[in-house]
Amino acid sequence: MNAAKTPPPSRCRCLVLNPGLEVLDYRVPPGMVVGPGSVVVAPLGPRQIIGVVWEDGRLPGADFPLAKLRPLLSVLPVAPLPAPLRRLIEWTADYYLAPLSQVARMALSSSAALQGGGMTTEYRLTGAEAGRMTPQRTRAIERLAGQQATIRELAELAGVSDAVLRGMVTAGLLEAVRVDSDRAYPMPNPDHAVPDLNDGQAEAAEHIIAAVRARRFAPFLLDGVTGSGKTEVYAEAIAAALAMDRQVLILLPEIALTQNFLTRFEARFGAAPVAWHSALKASERRRAWRQVSLGGAKVVVGARSALFLPFADLGLIVVDEAHEIAFKQDDGVRYNARDVAVMRARFEAVPVVLASATPALESLAMAEAGRYERLVLPDRFGGAQMPDIRIVDLRTDQPERGRWIAPPLVKALKERAERGEQSLLFLNRRGYAPLTLCRGCGYRFCCPNCSAWLVEHRLSQRLACHHCGHEVPPPPTCPECGEPDCLVACGPGVERIADEMAQILPDARVIVATSDTLNSPDKAAEFVELVTGGGVDVIVGTQLVTKGFHFPDLTLVGVIDADMGLEGGDLRAAERTYQQIAQVSGRAGRGDKPGEVLLQTRHPEAAVIAALASGDRDAFYAAETEARRDAGAPPFGRWAAIIVSSEDEAEARDAARAIGGTRPSLADVAILGPAPAPLSLLRGRYRYRLLVNARRSSDLQSVLRDWLGLLKFPQGVRVAVDIDPYSFV
Numbered sequence: 001m002n003a004a005k006t007p008p009p010s011r012c013r014c015l016v017l018n019p020g021l022e023v024l025d026y027r028v029p030p031g032m033v034v035g036p037g038s039v040v041v042a043p044l045g046p047r048q049i050i051g052v053v054w055e056d057g058r059l060p061g062a063d064f065p066l067a068k069l070r071p072l073l074s075v076l077p078v079a080p081l082p083a084p085l086r087r088l089i090e091w092t093a094d095y096y097l098a099p100l101s102q103v104a105r106m107a108l109s110s111s112a113a114l115q116g117g118g119m120t121t122e123y124r125l126t127g128a129e130a131g132r133m134t135p136q137r138t139r140a141i142e143r144l145a146g147q148q149a150t151i152r153e154l155a156e157l158a159g160v161s162d163a164v165l166r167g168m169v170t171a172g173l174l175e176a177v178r179v180d181s182d183r184a185y186p187m188p189n190p191d192h193a194v195p196d197l198n199d200g201q202a203e204a205a206e207h208i209i210a211a212v213r214a215r216r217f218a219p220f221l222l223d224g225v226t227g228s229g230k231t232e233v234y235a236e237a238i239a240a241a242l243a244m245d246r247q248v249l250i251l252l253p254e255i256a257l258t259q260n261f262l263t264r265f266e267a268r269f270g271a272a273p274v275a276w277h278s279a280l281k282a283s284e285r286r287r288a289w290r291q292v293s294l295g296g297a298k299v300v301v302g303a304r305s306a307l308f309l310p311f312a313d314l315g316l317i318v319v320d321e322a323h324e325i326a327f328k329q330d331d332g333v334r335y336n337a338r339d340v341a342v343m344r345a346r347f348e349a350v351p352v353v354l355a356s357a358t359p360a361l362e363s364l365a366m367a368e369a370g371r372y373e374r375l376v377l378p379d380r381f382g383g384a385q386m387p388d389i390r391i392v393d394l395r396t397d398q399p400e401r402g403r404w405i406a407p408p409l410v411k412a413l414k415e416r417a418e419r420g421e422q423s424l425l426f427l428n429r430r431g432y433a434p435l436t437l438c439r440g441c442g443y444r445f446c447c448p449n450c451s452a453w454l455v456e457h458r459l460s461q462r463l464a465c466h467h468c469g470h471e472v473p474p475p476p477t478c479p480e481c482g483e484p485d486c487l488v489a490c491g492p493g494v495e496r497i498a499d500e501m502a503q504i505l506p507d508a509r510v511i512v513a514t515s516d517t518l519n520s521p522d523k524a525a526e527f528v529e530l531v532t533g534g535g536v537d538v539i540v541g542t543q544l545v546t547k548g549f550h551f552p553d554l555t556l557v558g559v560i561d562a563d564m565g566l567e568g569g570d571l572r573a574a575e576r577t578y579q580q581i582a583q584v585s586g587r588a589g590r591g592d593k594p595g596e597v598l599l600q601t602r603h604p605e606a607a608v609i610a611a612l613a614s615g616d617r618d619a620f621y622a623a624e625t626e627a628r629r630d631a632g633a634p635p636f637g638r639w640a641a642i643i644v645s646s647e648d649e650a651e652a653r654d655a656a657r658a659i660g661g662t663r664p665s666l667a668d669v670a671i672l673g674p675a676p677a678p679l680s681l682l683r684g685r686y687r688y689r690l691l692v693n694a695r696r697s698s699d700l701q702s703v704l705r706d707w708l709g710l711l712k713f714p715q716g717v718r719v720a721v722d723i724d725p726y727s728f729v
């Protein structure tokens with residue numbers, strides 16, 4: 001910007017990162033140059049806050065005289081937030097009824113990056129074995145292999161104090177490395193290892209590539225059965241964007257899948273993409289954020305939060321496993337990353353690919369309506385066949401008493417063991433047992449902070465609440481009647497199934513795969529390596545193993561309880577059950593050996609189970625579409641949840657009643673409640689809920705804004721609005 005030709009405005013409007021204030025005007029002191037998107041430091045009372053300069057006309061504000069405005073303090077040394085990102089922040093805040101400042105915070109997601117580039121000192125092991133070895137030093141050496149980070153970060157990784165590591169620097173065990181936080185990442189090479197695509201793949205890729213080259217907004221639904229090679233298709237579109245020197249964002253639903261994806265990506269492009277997720281160290285976040293804004297990070301693969309990164313020149317967005325519920329954020333700004341990704345693509349004028357073997361009904365409806373272009377891959381890649389799906393009727397084929405695996409599944413597991421093939425048992429429940437009782441008095445172990453049972457985790461010897469993280473060691477006596485050794489486990493979790501497996505096949509090597517055991521990208525990578533290398537016979541896993549993994553020797557999938565997802569009365573229960581079981585079934589028979597799936601159920605007649613068994617996806621979607629139409633549910637109608645909570649039960653109830661008492665009376669909006677939420681106590685807060693169901697055409701957000709905007713609540717009350725909710729608890 002040339003300050004001599006265009007004199008800087010003498011005042012500017014800022015979005016400040018302060019909930020409640022949000023928009024403030026400031027004076028621009030002489031010599032300071034700012035424009036829309038500039039990240040600035042501004043005074044607020046005696047404090048300093050961070051703000052983003054915004055276009056005047058787009059944010060409402062009070063027009064105080066210039067003389068009354070306080071001057072900005074400084075401009076931070078980062079590129080201005082680009083206009084498409086500013087539009088995305090506005091849209092997200094407006095659509096999800098979230099404070100603008102809270103959304104802007106998601107874009108400014110590395111405070112270190114805002115301070116500019118520069119050199120920092122990181123440390124790594126020297127490999128020397130000099131000096132006195134203590135247990136702490138030995139542990140640090142074990143845990144820090146291959147790591148390089150600041151002393152603070154290494155101390156956290158190793159679980160030792162900073163002082164121990166400083167001592168190791170003095171002893172020559174660790175060495176300092178000067179690094180530049182603005183160093184670019186290795187460039188992926190679009191021509192590194194170009195695969196041979198089959199005709200279907202090549203044709204689908206051509207459509208996306210044309211949109212990448214045309215630099216136009218184009219939403220694609222890449223709809224292909226599990227194992228059909230969707231990744232290879234969108235990889236060619238990524239190559240096209242790279243050839244134009246543009247950036248690419250790939251969203252994945254789980255961190256645990258990242259490592260597997262990085263490996264495959266590196267094989268195709270010769271360099272790994274830049275990862276973005278909550279497990280990054282602060283120094284890694286700083287570098288990634290800065291390089292994204294400078295254009296030096298070409299391909300970013302990340303969890304939903306990557307959606308708000310300040311890309312300098314985005315050319316393509318991919319949402320893999322786009323149907324996944326994990327894309328919905330359920331606290332803070334309650335957004336759905338799949339939907340926000342489409343909006344970002346629109347603001348950036350680039351194509352977006354939603355890839356899935358089991359698309360969300362909403363996405364299919366958009367394709368039907370012609371708003372998304374649907375690209376179909378009907379066949380498995382390399383001639384592999386879809387697995388056979390068989391039903392095990394638990395009413396006639398009962399497991400032995402105290403067991404959960406029915407005789408037909410036991411038989412199939414034994415056959416695989418004899419042939420040296422791998423099996424996967426799926427049960428979406430972590431831990432050993434979901435409920436623990438006292439055998440003496442029937443006392444149920446519940447969480448003191450939530451209306452939920454404590455789940456026994458036998459491997460780590462604790463009773464844990466999966467909602468708030470509260471945990472206790474299993475008590476030696478019943479807290480109610482005092483009887484010793486009284487605990488009875490009720491129902492199965494994956495650990496219990498693994499125990500049962502050990503009884504069925506004592507020699508089998510069994511691994512439990514859940515978010516408890518695969519809780520970091522490194523552990524997930526170890527798991528993949530172990531299974532691929534043939535070091536495992538049976539995997540017992542939760543939804544974490546239903547997607548993304550490709551194990552050629554895995555030929556049997558057993559679903560322990562196909563009915564489980566149908567309980568609870570959730571709007572999407574049938575769809576989610578279908579997706580989850582279709583996805584986990586897709587793990588079987590991906591190599592040259594055919595796969596088989598056994599579904600254990602008590603309701604073989606249920607539409608979703610029958611559709612799975614017959615492999616008739618279209619029939620399932622057609623039936624589900626009709627059910628949604630009847631219920632006025634998405635995509636035919638819209639839902640919003642209002643969740644009122646307080647640590648004081650009466651206060652929460654009164655606030656919920658106050659909201660209910662001022663409900664608007666509108667022809668196209670139905671309001672249900674207030675009622676205690678199914679999870680009526682969560683993390684120490686009592687919860688009440690109202691549900692709003694509106695016609696597709698109604699302006700739901702305006703209705704909610706007008707309604708809730710008039711009410712005032714006591715300090716301890718929180719009122720959260722969830723637009724397009726997924727969870728109804």
Ligand SMILES: [Zn+2]
Pocket residue numbers: 438439440441442443478479480481482483486
């Ligand atoms: Zn008892």
Ligand SMILES: [Zn+2]
Pocket residue numbers: 447448449450452465466467468469470683
């Ligand atoms: Zn709890």
